[in-house]
Amino acid sequence: xxxxxxxxxxxxxxxxxxxxxxxxxxxxxxxxxxxxxxxxxxxxxxxxxxxxxxxxxxxxxxxxxxxxxxxxxxxxxxxxxxxxxxxxxxxxxxxxxxxxxxxxxxxxxxxxxxxxxxxxxxxxxxxxxxxxxxxxxxxxxxxxxxxxxxxxxxxxxxxxxxxxxxxxxxxxxxxxxxxxxxxxxxxxxxxxxxxxxxxxxxxxxxxxxxxxxxxxxxxxxxxxxxxxxxxxxxxxxxxxxxxxxxxxxxxxxxxxxxxxxxxxxxxxxxxxxxxxxxxxxxxxxxxxxxxxxxxxxxxxxxxxxxxxxxxxxxxxxxxxxxxxxxxxxxxxxxxxxxxxxxxxxxxxxxxxxxxxxxxxxxxxxxxxxxxxxxxxxxxxxxxxxxxxxxxxxxxxxxxxxxxxxxxxxxxxxxxxxxxxxxxxxxxxxxxxxxxxxxxxxxxxxxxxxxxxxxxxxxxxxxxxxxxxxxxxxxxxxxxxxxxxxxx
Numbered sequence: 335x336x337x338x339x340x341x342x343x344x345x346x347x348x349x350x351x352x353x354x355x356x357x358x359x360x361x362x363x364x365x366x367x368x369x370x371x372x373x374x375x376x377x378x379x380x381x382x383x384x385x386x387x388x389x390x391x392x393x394x395x396x397x398x399x400x401x402x403x404x405x406x407x408x409x410x411x412x413x414x415x416x417x418x419x420x421x422x423x424x425x426x427x428x429x430x431x432x433x434x435x436x437x438x439x440x441x442x443x444x445x446x447x448x449x450x451x452x453x454x455x456x457x458x459x460x461x462x463x464x465x466x467x468x469x470x471x472x473x474x475x476x477x478x479x480x481x482x483x484x485x486x487x488x489x490x491x492x493x494x495x496x497x498x499x500x501x502x503x504x505x506x507x508x509x510x511x512x513x514x515x516x517x518x519x520x521x522x523x524x525x526x527x528x529x530x531x532x533x534x535x536x537x538x539x540x541x542x543x544x545x546x547x548x549x550x551x552x553x554x555x556x557x558x559x560x561x562x563x564x565x566x567x568x569x570x571x572x573x574x575x576x577x578x579x580x581x582x583x584x585x586x587x588x589x590x591x592x593x594x595x596x597x598x599x600x601x602x603x604x605x606x607x608x609x610x611x612x613x614x615x616x617x618x619x620x621x622x623x624x625x626x627x628x629x630x631x632x633x634x635x636x637x638x639x640x641x642x643x644x645x646x647x648x649x650x651x652x653x654x655x656x657x658x659x660x661x662x663x664x665x666x667x668x669x670x671x672x673x674x675x676x677x678x679x680x681x682x683x684x685x686x687x688x689x690x691x692x693x694x695x696x697x698x699x700x701x702x703x704x705x706x707x708x709x710x711x712x713x714x715x716x717x718x719x720x721x722x723x724x725x726x727x728x729x730x731x732x733x734x735x736x737x738x739x740x741x742x743x744x745x746x747x748x749x750x751x752x753x754x755x756x757x758x759x760x761x762x763x764x765x766x767x768x769x770x771x772x773x774x775x776x777x778x779x780x781x782x783x784x785x786x787x788x789x790x791x792x793x794x795x796x797x798x799x800x801x802x803x804x805x806x807x808x809x810x811x812x813x814x815x816x817x818x819x820x821x
Contacts, residue, residue: 360538361479361480363538364479365480367531367538367539368431368472368475368476368493368539369492369493369496370527371434372468374438374524374528374531375438375464375465375468376496376504377504377507378407378438378442378461378465381520382404382517382520384512384639385517385520387640388512388650389403389517393448393450393454395451399451400766401636401762401763402455403458404762405762406455406456406458407459407465408755408758408762409459409755409759410462410560411469412752412759413560413564413752414470414556415466415470415752415755416559416607416749417553417606418469418471419470422470426541427475427478428475428540430467430468430471431468431475431535431539432536432539435531435535436464437460437463437467438464438465438468438528439525439532440460440464441457441463442457442524442528443521443522443525444457445457445458445461445521446518446519446524447518448518470751476489492669495668506654506655506657507523507654508654509649509651509653509654509655510650510654511523513651552598552604552606554598555605555606558592558598559607562591563759565584565591566585566588569581569584569585569588616733616734617749619733619808619812619813620733620734621734621753622753622808623808623812623813624734624754625753625757625760626757626801626804627689627727627730627757627802628754628758629757629758629761629762629801630692630696630761630798630801631692631719631723631761632757632762633761633798633801634695634699634715634719634795635657636765637769637791638657638712639653639657640791641702641712641788641791642656642712644784645702645704645784645787645788645791646707656716657716659713659716659720660720661720663717663720664720667725668728675725676728676729676732681729681732682814682815684726684728685725685729685733686806686809686810687725688723688724688726688727688729689805690806691718691719691725692718692723692802693799693803694722696719696798696802698715698718699715699798700792700795700798701792702788702791702792703788704784704787704788731750733813765794765795765797766794769791769794770790771790772789773786773787774790776789
């Protein structure tokens with residue numbers, strides 16, 4: 335269907351050259367709308383980071399429990415991407431995109447007026463559902479809008495840069511809104527933005543007809559994988575609040591759900607995830623490396639902001655401003671250098687170089703002291719991580735998609751987006767628990783609060799550095815180019 339639409343578009347341009355400029359303008363306007371809608375969902379995965387202390391103080395969250403303000407969004411977001419992508423094929427991608435914007439905007443208002451832990455977490459989960467609906471169909475729409483290879487590459491580069499820089503930009507906006515107003519406005523600000531994006535999407539995006547719901551979607555499979563992911567993170571986040579026996583039982587239940595999902599996909603007539611995808615060395619390896627990389631980066635973004643506030647004494651606005659160099663570096667490198675660098679040196683070498691920078695950054699961060707300074711202890715780390723991430727992610731994406739068959743490209747894209755969210759959720763859960771336990775242990779021995787908090791973050795950053803080293807080793811071994819053209 336996408337190829338047919340692209341053929342009609344290009345034929346119209348050839349037969350009516352006077353219309354070409356208007357059509358090009360419309361396509362790039364549509365790209366702006368798609369980026370705006372996606373950016374809003376990405377920002378909200380990170381915008382709460384700086385506001386965490388204010389949310390914790392206002393609603394009384396525990397340390398590990400506070401991570402659920404983020405995980406409640408990320409888990410349904412990651413768990414539902416595959417199903418949302420399939421439903422977009424069935425009902426039409428524009429319908430799925432606009433419906434997702436409506437759900438996300440409504441959920442944002444519910445988050446903004448939340449006055450209790452349960453209400454906020456439930457509304458964040460609804461935001462995650464809307465985010466999945468919006469994000470899952472964007473790449474397919476971009477391919478249909480830009481069938482010509484060079485324009486398509488430019489469009490995807492713009493989209494990737496917006497997504498990569500959006501996380502760090504969310505940290506700045508979260509700090510600015512929290513300090514200028516209060517934490518409720520980091521969600522309420524989405525109401526006018528979401529309404530404008532929704533109206534623009536309805537007007538600008540071309541309508542398309544899906545395959546029809548009669549073709550079917552694997553709802554049981556989606557329920558199994560979402561439940562498995564949510565339970566896994568719950569086991570990690572809440573492990574300190576229950577006994578070892580209960581933790582083992584819940585972990586076993588999560589494993590049962592993952593196993594049931596795998597069996598379901600092997601037998602379903604229309605599976606949510608074709609298991610043959612995992613037969614590709616490049617695709618499987620790239621997804622595994624991405625989980626580890628995103629776990630490291632997201633853990634840094636979450637705990638790094640808390641380090642600035644709780645150890646160095648920064649306010650929300652200053653903390654958000656401190657993270658601004660990251661989106662600038664990421665956007666500049668991804669738009670200006672990544673494609674040419676990969677073309678010259680190859681995706682594998684660029685990926686390894688990026689991962690080396692990430693390892694160096696997290697290693698330096700693990701030494702961040704209680705009496706540290708931003709210029710000496712944080713800014714160099716921020717620049718190393720931003721540069722490494724900007725180099726690694728486009729290379730990793732290219733390797734992953736190179737490992738997929740043409741007919742599986744859409745599904746491979748959905749899988750890559752899913753593992754990205756899973757990595758962020760699990761990294762945040764693991765590192766926050768490590769920091770909390772270390773801090774509590776030191777406080778129990780009579781240590782000063784700030785010193786104990788700093789040591790807790792150092793322990794978490796050391797774990798993050800170990801995860802980054804694992805990603806580097808895995809990428810070096812598994813993703814090494816082979817002489818043969820196929821895995």
